[in-house]
Amino acid sequence: MGDVKIDFEKSGGLVPVITQDAESGEVLMLAYMNQQAYDETVKSGRAVYWSRTRGLWRKGEESGNHQDVRGIYVDCDADTILLKVHQHGGAACHTGRRHCFYRERESDSSWRTLIEPIFDPEKVYGKKK
Amino acid sequence: MGDVKIDFEKSGGLVPVITQDAESGEVLMLAYMNQQAYDETVKSGRAVYWSRTRGLWRKGEESGNHQDVRGIYVDCDADTILLKVHQHGGAACHTGRRHCFYRERESDSSWRTLIEPIFDPEKVYGKKK
Numbered sequence: 437m438g439d440v441k442i443d444f445e446k447s448g449g450l451v452p453v454i455t456q457d458a459e460s461g462e463v464l465m466l467a468y469m470n471q472q473a474y475d476e477t478v479k480s481g482r483a484v485y486w487s488r489t490r491g492l493w494r495k496g497e498e499s500g501n502h503q504d505v506r507g508i509y510v511d512c513d514a515d516t517i518l519l520k521v522h523q524h525g526g527a528a529c530h531t532g533r534r535h536c537f538y539r540e541r542e543s544d545s546s547w548r549t550l551i552e553p554i555f556d557p558e559k560v561y562g563k564k565k
Numbered sequence: 566m567g568d569v570k571i572d573f574e575k576s577g578g579l580v581p582v583i584t585q586d587a588e589s590g591e592v593l594m595l596a597y598m599n600q601q602a603y604d605e606t607v608k609s610g611r612a613v614y615w616s617r618t619r620g621l622w623r624k625g626e627e628s629g630n631h632q633d634v635r636g637i638y639v640d641c642d643a644d645t646i647l648l649k650v651h652q653h654g655g656a657a658c659h660t661g662r663r664h665c666f667y668r669e670r671e672s673d674s675s676w677r678t679l680i681e682p683i684f685d686p687e688k689v690y691g692k693k694k
Contacts, residue, residue: 438675454595463585466645509667510666513665538641539639
């Protein structure tokens with residue numbers, strides 16, 4: 437047991453957050469939190485991030501694909517968070533895919549798309565994107 | 566198949582890299598790459614990062630705990646890399662632990678240490694730290 441102070445100041449108020457599916461172990465996405473987003477994540481039990489373009493981002497508020505927090509981990513330097521979650525709706529990525537890391541580099545330097553969308557982003561988010 | 570240009574410019578020349586154990590699915594660490602580190606990673610098949618304090622960082626060069634690349638993935642915005650690796654020496658973290666995310670937040674706001682070091686960092690890295 438011990439005290440850890442997450443170092444939000446190191447990178448100008450934001451820390452990177454790796455979000456991992458608690459059941460499958462898949463890495464779903466990388467996002468950022470500031471102190472406010474972190475505090476709200478802890479309090480609500482749902483992932484809340486800070487978007488550099490949109491501000492406080494309650495993940496899934498619009499799409500319904502929210503993330504229930506299963507565990508919060510901090511790294512050796514206390515400047516990165518690992519969040520284990522249960523992903524609602526089956527998709528973490530705004531492209532409608534299960535996770536964001538759906539392109540793999542091939543030996544010929546091209547990128548292969550591994551998975552397809554499971555929902556249509558235009559239907560979920562509208563035509564904004 | 567397709568072309569993807571990793572966006573190194575978005576955050577001043579560096580992209581975050583999530584390193585995951587290819588066999589167990591454990592998230593081992595978060596680090597950064599610039600174009601040079603990325604190119605050398607691709608060419609050598611071993612993880613090479615860019616440390617903001619130490620420059621080009623050939624992971625494991627000193628400790629022997631290098632990482633063989635098993636897969637390179639890029640996210641939807643092309644500004645984050647996921648690297649799946651085989652971790653040599655059993656430990657990715659400079660504290661001597663298997664991974665860097667060894668502290669979990671408890672419901673009383675304290676942090677519980679989940680795993681202990683498997684090597685003594687002072688013996689491997691000397692007294693520098």
